[in-house]
Amino acid sequence: MIDAMQDEKSPVGNGKELPVRYDGKLKVMGKAKYAAEFSKEMEEQFKGKGMVYAYLVLSHIASGEIVSMDTTAADRASGVVKILTPFNAPKLPMVAPQPPATRKLSLLQDRNVYYNGEPIGVVVAKSQVEAAHAASLIKVKYKASPPKLGFEKRLGEARMPKGGNAPKAQKHGNEAEAWAKATTVVEQTYSTPLQTHNPMEPHATIAAWDGEKLTVYDATQYISGDKLTLAKHFSLPLDNVHVIDPYVGGGFGSKGSTWSHVILCAVASKVVGAPVRLAMERTQMFGPVGGRPKTVQKIKLGTDANGKLVAMQHDVIMPASIMEDFLEAAATQTTMLYQCDQISTSHKMVDMNIGVQTFQRAPGESVGTTALESAMDELAIKLNMDPLQLRLLNYAEKDPGEQKEFSSKNLKQAYTDAAQRFGWTKRNGTPGAMREGNKRVGYGMATATYPANRSAAMAVVRLLPSGRIFIGCGTQDLGTGMYTMMAQTVVQELDVPWDMVDVKLGDSTLPKAPVSGGSQSTASVGPAVKDACSQLKLKLASMAVSDPSSKLYQAMPQDIDVKGGMLTSRTDPSKSEPLSLSITRNKGAVIEEMGSGEPSQEASKQLSTHSWGAVFVEVAVDEHTHMVEVRRVVATYDIGKLLNQKTGMSQLEGGIVWGIGTALTEETVLDNITGRIVNNNLAEYHVPVNLDAGTIDVSVIDRPDIKFNPQGARGIGEIGITGIAGAIANAIYNATGKRVRDFPITPDKIMAA
Known part of the structure; x- marks a missing residue:
């Protein structure tokens, strides 16, 4: 949908779109080369030196110290060039952490072990297979110490964040007075699991040295960050580091930081004097390169007799690696999404022996809207009010948390448009009232939102x-x-x-x-x-x-x-x-x-910048198996100017599919005894496929946000994942009368509810 009120005079270009994706032909033909595929180029560039291959050795305990690493058999194995361990690895300078997160790396500089699956060695061999085989021959002796695991049993140990990306706890208004005015209150706890990114292209690096100059092909979302981090770790001038990555096979946040394997690959290349290729196996992607933290979110909402919010409280607890805090800022959208004069939020952390967590598509807002939009649905039911009407009643004309005007907001129009296309008025508010044979049909809706960054x-x-x-x-x-x-x-x-x-x-x-x-x-x-x-x-x-x-x-x-x-x-x-x-x-x-x-510093001080969306979902739940079928998703987004129909809609639809996974399938399972991730493969880590997605009907309000940037365009890579999991949960309740607050919503949880 192209909004009729688009400002034709806005300076956003002449509206021409490319007829195809610029890189589409190369990708379809298999000619787009990714980081691990530049072996020949590196060999040619570095005077015919043959490529060698590195393989990470990972720890098998969650906490303790390495006593010894017997590499005798591995050293004798076919093709082995060099084995690096904490006992022989070159010493690197201690450097300040690099953005976008601090990232305490595991670079073989000491013998401490902080989580199961942490890099503790690197085998370099003439082939990938030989390197992996030699790694399996290394015998490691540990002095184990009791690991900090069992997150759910240790919520009482939650502490305030130490720093990193942690938002400050917020309180607006007089809390006691506001809650005293509340005539209807909903107070519930929601939980979301640890998740792992799993882009199609695993993390991979090729590194080679020419004297004191370093060339790196790396699967990264931030070549400039890679360059800076590598330069600092090797005490090099910035101009001595060249990072290349023409195509990235997905990242979703995991490739936004420089992880241990990147530095270790460069170390290995320097030691052996040849180009080194390090491509992580799928199983190695669970732990050493981050993931989305688990959350426990307590939400309390209060309204007056008319259904207007008078008080909101959103408190989040999540695990933190003992190596470094990384915070899933899940309560941030609660400060600005609905009009309320009294809002309080907090984030706390529980120390655990796990790998450092990281940004994952729509970090914070994806799981935060899952909980908040579920709670809003519960509030609507308690008020005996239509869920859409409740949101319109509490529509925020300006940011209540920051007390700023929005640069642009057309969320009301998004609600109206998506509801009409979906047929929301046909919804029966009585749970279980809509049936088709042995299927119970449910309708649910939610609000989507994500900050507009620049x-x-x-x-x-x-x-x-x-x-x-x-x-x-x-x-x-x-x-x-x-x-x-x-x-x-x-x-x-x-x-x-x-x-x-x-x-x-x-x-x-x-x-x-x-x-x-x-x-x-x-x-x-x-x-x-x-x-x-x-x-x-x-x-x-x-x-x-x-x-x-x-x-x-x-x-x-x-x-x-x-x-x-x-x-x-x-x-x-x-x-x-x-x-x-x-x-x-x-x-x-x-x-x-x-x-x-x-970005204009003056504008950022005066304006709150966000994108918006309205998501409506129809599900069918089998009353015998409790399997959930997402039949259709209808969504309208306000993302400023849509610059390209093909790429833009692809991003929004992809985010929705990911949200279906958040709602129904995705979970990284951590063994609370050993700290090992037990489903570290794509056979047991379940992501949605075509049959899980149903029909997706996406539309945008194509109205430029000129106050945000000259093109009037806000980013759309992440908003699609927000709101959708909450909308599915709400639809499941409408279909079954069962409220599941622990995600993902699997058949056993529906059965037990």
Whole structure:
């Protein structure tokens, strides 16, 4: 749906979209190369040195100290080049932690063990198979100590966060007075499990040294962060580190930080004097590269007699690795989603012998909305009110937590549009009233939301002698469509055919861009590309108006535009000349300009920036097996300007599918005795497949948010996962009358409810 009230005069480009994904053909043909696939290039670059292969050795206890590592048999195994352990690994400088999270790494610098599955050694061999075999021959003796496990039994030990990304506890209004006014109160506890990212491309790194210069191909969401972290760990100038990653096979947050294996791969390369490839196995992805923390969320909501919220309380407890705090800020959306004068939130942590947790798609809001939207549904039922009406009654016109105006908010329209397309008025509010044979049908809804983030970014644009346009930025493409977005922005700004645009990203020598996380890449990189194009147009115009032989001589540079490969006067279209004359004028040399974009500090102080969505779900629950079928999902999102239909809808639909997994299937199971993750594979870690998703009907309100950025576009990579799990839980209740508050909602839990 394209909103009729779109501001046609807003400066968001001319609306041209690429007919295909810029990188689509390469991916379909298998020609898009990922980090682990550059062995040949590295061998050629580094004087024919043959590639060798590294394999991580992981701990088998959760807490203690390594007494010895017998590598005798492994050293004699076929193809082994070198084995690194805490007893012989090179010492690295102690460096300050790097953003976006602090990340205490396991780099073989001591013999301590903090979790089961922690890297404690690296085997380097002539092949991957030989390295893995040799690793299995290493005999490790430990001095074990009692691990801190059993999260649910230790909630009483919860403490305040030590730092990291922890938000401050918030309290707004007079708590005692507010609760005294509440005539209807809902107070419940919801829990969500540990989850693991599992992108299609596992983490992988290739590293090689040329003297004191380091080249790394790494599966990363943040090449600039990789570069900085590697430089600091090896005491190198930044210019001595080159990080490359043209394509990322998914990341979802796990690849947003530099993990231990990246540094260890570079260490191994330095020791053996050859390029080293370290590709993690699927089982090794559970623990050493983070995951979404488990949460226990206590929510208390109170309303007056009319159903208006008078008090809200959201308290979250989650586990923390004893190595480092990482906080799943699950209560943040509660401070701004609904109008209420008294809001209190808190986050606490329980120390555990687990790997450091990390950002996972919509960190905080994904599980936070799961609990909050379930609680809102319970409140509506207790009030005998339609769940949608309750949300409209408590609609926040401005951010109640920060007391700021929203940069843009069209959530009411999203509610109306999605409800109409879904057929919400046909819902029977009596649980179990809608039946089809042995299936009980239920309708549920929820609100989706995610912050609109933006950081500083730069881009370079060049008019090449061939007449092609080059655009480059040190950002990443996780499959979200960054190649397409960059090319499309050039097409819109310079009015050139898309197949005349060359896009380069995923290279740390290009202008710096932020981490591809927090749904900020398009909102950050887009304005930089747009500005680069504007600067190039101005340069070409200035060159033309200064040339007596030009038809545009002595015109005003600001009066000249680029149209169809021509420099053209806006006031007199008869005055124009081909772009090729600019190259001739520049003696055949490349013409280059830089562009930048960064958020306005003044605007960020005055405005609250978020995206919004309304999600409606129909489920059918078999009354005999209690299996849940998600039949259809209808959602409308307010994400500012939709820059590309194909890539944008793909992101929203993908987030919804992930939300179905959050609701019904995904859980990383930790053994509370050994600390081992027992389902560390895709056979037992259940993610939704096509048959689990049903029909997905996604729409957007295409209204630019110009107060947020010049293109009016907010990021959409993560909002799709928010709200959907709560909507499914609410639909299951409507179908069965059973409220399950422990996610994922599996048949046994419905049966026991």
